[in-house]
Amino acid sequence: MGLLHHFGHEDLLRCRFALSPAWETQEAVRTLNRPDRQGYHLPWLRRLRADAAGLDGLDLRPLWLLMPRRGHSTDFISPPPSGPGVSFEEELALIRAADPAVAREDMRKALACTPGALDSEPGRSLLADPARAVRELADLLERAWRVLVEPYWPRLRALLEADILFHSRRLAAGGLEALFDGLHPGLSWDSASLTLTIERHSHHERVLGGRGLLLMPSAFVWPGIAGGFDPPWQPTVVYPARGIGALWAPVREHTPAPLARLLGRARADVLCALEEPASTTALAHRLGLAPSTVSAHLAVLRDAGLLISARHGHQVRYERTPLAIALTSGEPAG
Structure with a gap:
């Protein structure tokens, strides 16, 4: 099962990675309706609830209706990204351009996986005018992105x-x-x-066919x-x-006190935040500091031999050197 x-042999050469802001948005929507998936994300949920104005008027029920616990979820509202650096706006344009006939069948399959959903008034409304449904679902996804994901996207x-x-x-x-x-x-x-x-509890096979x-x-x-x-x-x-x-954990909780005394609290926080390579913007968002402040600390740490930097597309990412790893872990470098 x-x-x-x-x-096929061609498929072995065509495995690749990507990330998708639209996917994270629809999964964030799903998480709000699934207590069993909220464990690691409770700090995020508390931040959302603290900003009640952001959640006001965000009725996610039409999207939840298309997200059954088991079975088919609607593909057109979270299509696989076309490339590794795709933006939410580019993905949203693709969602808005969905063929209404294809979207209708996609929604029908999802509704059929939840008992009673096909015959419910909201379900019938989605299927009765799929072109309108595509527009309204895209609008709702955009609002969900602005409230649930965009403020936290750098992290x-x-x-x-x-x-x-x-x-x-x-x-x-x-x-x-x-x-x-x-x-x-x-x-x-x-x-x-x-x-x-x-x-899976069910059985399905797919031949990749060179894709x-x-x-x-x-x-x-x-x-x-x-x-x-x-x-x-x-x-x-x-x-x-x-x-x-560690996604939502405050970085300062993980900064050793001796390291803070050696480097200063701010620079030690920056160094400890680099558990994985990251850009200036991502670090600034995580630490709650201005990008210019983080950039200045990164420059000092790099000049001291504690960081290396490398360009990836339009971003420069920073990574700890072996000496920095030893300092942040409290273990000897040699």
Whole structure:
């Protein structure tokens, strides 16, 4: 039993990573309605509730109706991203451009997975005018992005990019077998048949047919794993990103007092925040400091031999040197 992805030799060369603001948005919406998925995200929930004005008027019930606990979830409201650096605005444009006939069938399949949803008044309304439903759902997703995800996106993006970097290194060191072995307990790879299986209560098989597989880390999909995007969507597996447990934790709680005395509290906080490579913007958001302040601290730490920097696309990311790792962990460097 499970969702089986059958690879051909071309597919082995076309596995790649991406991240998706739209996916994180719809999974954040789902998390609000799923107490069993909220454990690591309780600090985020408290921040949302503290800003009650942000949640006022955000009626998420139409989206929740299309997110059954089991079975088909609506693909067109969270399509796999077209590239690694896609923006929410680009994904939203794709959602708005969904074919109403395709969207109707997509919604029908999702509604059928929740008893009574197809015959409910909201369900009938969605199917009666799919073009209007696409517009209204896209508008609702945009509002959800502005309230639930956009204020925290630098922190979330830093987590997702760090996960991609970690697993890219595993892929380089051990190939696909090592990569798939470390993504999720519910994922298994059979090298003899070139088959990747996601554990499921149902059975479904998909031949990749040369399209390869998109691998996408997510903060809000925890503790599960998602896959099974139907054609014409790119075959995709979404798995929980590493480090979710520390995602919402204040950095200052993890700064050793001796290090703060040595470097000064602010610079020590910056150094300890770099558990994974991150950009100035991501660090500033996480620490609650101005980007210019963080940039100045990063420059001093780099000049002192505690950081290295490398350009990735339009961003410069900073990473701790072995000496810095030793200082932040309290272990000897040699």
